Amino acid sequence: MSVTVEADVTFLADIRRIADEIAAPNADSVDREARFPIESVDALREMRAFSALIPRELGGGGVPFEVVAAACFELGRRCGASAMVFAMHQIQIACIVRHLDDAPWFENYLRDVAREQRLVASVTSEVGTGGDIGRSVAAVTPGADGLSTFEKQAPTVSYGAYADDLFTTLRRGPDAEPGDQVVVLTRREQLTLEQTGTWDPMGMRGTCSPGYIVRATFPAEQVLPTPFPRVATESMVPISHLLWSHLWLGIATDAFDRARAFVRASAKQRPDQPQPAAMRLSHLMSELSLLRAEVSSALRDFTDASGDAGREQLSTMATILRFNNLKIAASEQAPRVCQGAMSVCGIVGFKNDTPFSVGRHLRDTMSASLMVANERIHQTNASLLLIAKEV
Amino acid sequence: MTQRGQTDVSDRIKQIIYEHGRLPTDVRTLDEDADLYQAGMTSHASVNLMLALEAAFDIEFPDAMLKRSVFQSVASISRALGELGAATA
Numbered sequence: 470m471s472v473t474v475e476a477d478v479t480f481l482a483d484i485r486r487i488a489d490e491i492a493a494p495n496a497d498s499v500d501r502e503a504r505f506p507i508e509s510v511d512a513l514r515e516m517r518a519f520s521a522l523i524p525r526e527l528g529g530g531g532v533p534f535e536v537v538a539a540a541c542f543e544l545g546r547r548c549g550a551s552a553m554v555f556a557m558h559q560i561q562i563a564c565i566v567r568h569l570d571d572a573p574w575f576e577n578y579l580r581d582v583a584r585e586q587r588l589v590a591s592v593t594s595e596v597g598t599g600g601d602i603g604r605s606v607a608a609v610t611p612g613a614d615g616l617s618t619f620e621k622q623a624p625t626v627s628y629g630a631y632a633d634d635l636f637t638t639l640r641r642g643p644d645a646e647p648g649d650q651v652v653v654l655t656r657r658e659q660l661t662l663e664q665t666g667t668w669d670p671m672g673m674r675g676t677c678s679p680g681y682i683v684r685a686t687f688p689a690e691q692v693l694p695t696p697f698p699r700v701a702t703e704s705m706v707p708i709s710h711l712l713w714s715h716l717w718l719g720i721a722t723d724a725f726d727r728a729r730a731f732v733r734a735s736a737k738q739r740p741d742q743p744q745p746a747a748m749r750l751s752h753l754m755s756e757l758s759l760l761r762a763e764v765s766s767a768l769r770d771f772t773d774a775s776g777d778a779g780r781e782q783l784s785t786m787a788t789i790l791r792f793n794n795l796k797i798a799a800s801e802q803a804p805r806v807c808q809g810a811m812s813v814c815g816i817v818g819f820k821n822d823t824p825f826s827v828g829r830h831l832r833d834t835m836s837a838s839l840m841v842a843n844e845r846i847h848q849t850n851a852s853l854l855l856i857a858k859e860v
Numbered sequence: 861m862t863q864r865g866q867t868d869v870s871d872r873i874k875q876i877i878y879e880h881g882r883l884p885t886d887v888r889t890l891d892e893d894a895d896l897y898q899a900g901m902t903s904h905a906s907v908n909l910m911l912a913l914e915a916a917f918d919i920e921f922p923d924a925m926l927k928r929s930v931f932q933s934v935a936s937i938s939r940a941l942g943e944l945g946a947a948t949a
Contacts, residue, residue, distance in 0.1 A: 603902075603903065641898075645898070646884065646898065646899065646900035647900075648897060648900065648901075648902055648903075649897070649898045649900070698897060698928065699928070702928065781927070784927040784928055784929070785923055785924060785926055785927045786923065786926040786927070787923045787926070849903070852903075852904050852907045853907065855907055855911060856907050856910045856911055856914075856921070856926060857923060857926060858920070858922065858923050858926075859923050
């Protein structure tokens with residue numbers, strides 16, 4: 470085993486410890502009170518997990534992508550909201566690492582993230598775009614003293630109140646077309662956030678994602694050199710779908726584990742009786758294995774697509790369809806598994822205060838089909854299928 | 861291919877973009893190298909454009925060519941058609 474792999478094993482062991490010892494005991498209160506999972510986030514910061522994907526030469530952990538995906542799975546098993554905050558941060562960092570194009574400001578910024586373990590949130594959705602992150606209304610606007618400004622109305626900003634910095638998509642300039650987008654990275658001190666709504670949702674309650682009007686003033690060097698459409702196709706979309714799917718799989722796996730624990734407990738009590746729940750558990754296992762297979766094959770497809778040729782590959786329609794299908798399949802299958810777990814456990818699964826409760830799992834995974842609405846993805850796929858050949 | 865032939869191909873491509881690209885500006889006033897996506901072509905319109913180009917030039921774009929960079933400009937589309945040996949005469 471090489472040193473790098475040993476480091477990865479240690480990284481995952483630390484993540485598992487945080488998941489078991491910190492995320493798990495707080496998961497119910499995070500959910501009940503719709504509060505930010507501050508204990509998990511502090512522990513992740515402490516173990517320097519927020520710079521995991523940053524290369525070592527910039528002070529980061531240099532942890533391979535598939536290990537970070539496994540970390541999303543492990544956190545998801547214990548607290549969906551903690552896993553989602555972790556995943557979203559890693560998505561933003563991955564986009565910057567892959568698309569900074571040697572820009573000195575962004576290299577220094579990544580060094581700061583590694584040193585200070587800064588947490589990055591994204592502002593990609595916008596009022597008036599119908600949920601299409603490929604279009605923006607707000608624009609980078611030239612202002613006084615050579616600085617630029619923007620004002621963006623975002624219907625949701627996950628953990629916006631707790632983030633150190635924001636990753637915001639905008640039109641390149643006041644005259645740019647809606648699809649001519651760039652990414653701007655702004656620090657807390659360059660920002661004001663005006664909350665525009667409340668946050669009392671059905672699931673993923675700890676992500677604390679109300680709407681905001683975001684305003685910022687910043688120098689031009691904080692515009693990511695690579696245009697957003699390319700960042701989205703080569704990185705943000707496939708990486709989001711992969712990391713989200715891993716944490717949804719984590720949540721579904723824990724729901725399955727609870728159902729299995731329920732069946733074992735009842736079989737131990739009455740070893741001679743038939744166990745109808747055991748049959749339901751067996752059906753549930755095949756549902757879970759479908760989800761697991763889709764998530765792991767998608768991860769393999771992504772890690773195979775490395776280097777310049779791999780990046781090119783990611784922008785082909787066949788590959789766009791592939792990762793869109795991952796999102797649709799995983800977001801539909803995860804709540805299906807959680808609901809199956811509830812039917813195995815019966816009333817003790819339905820109640821919120823038993824060792825077999827799966828209500829939180831079900832509610833958390835029901836957010837999956839809304840995070841980039843599946844219907845919108847189907848619309849895109851329907852159009853791509855008219856022209857793509859080998860799918 | 862002659863200079864004349866290239867111009868003809870570009871004109872045909874521009875005509876097809878004009879009909880299917882749904883650009884807010886007139887493509888016929890744009891440079892060969894102008895970025896069509898920056899000029900406002902949406903992903904959805906680009907699919908229609910690809911279909912129309914396949915029909916007009918009697919070719920099929922292989923999957924490896926079905927990406928943004930190939931349909932970014934009149935010049936890049938023209939190059940792709942050339943590589944496919946499209947009936948551009």
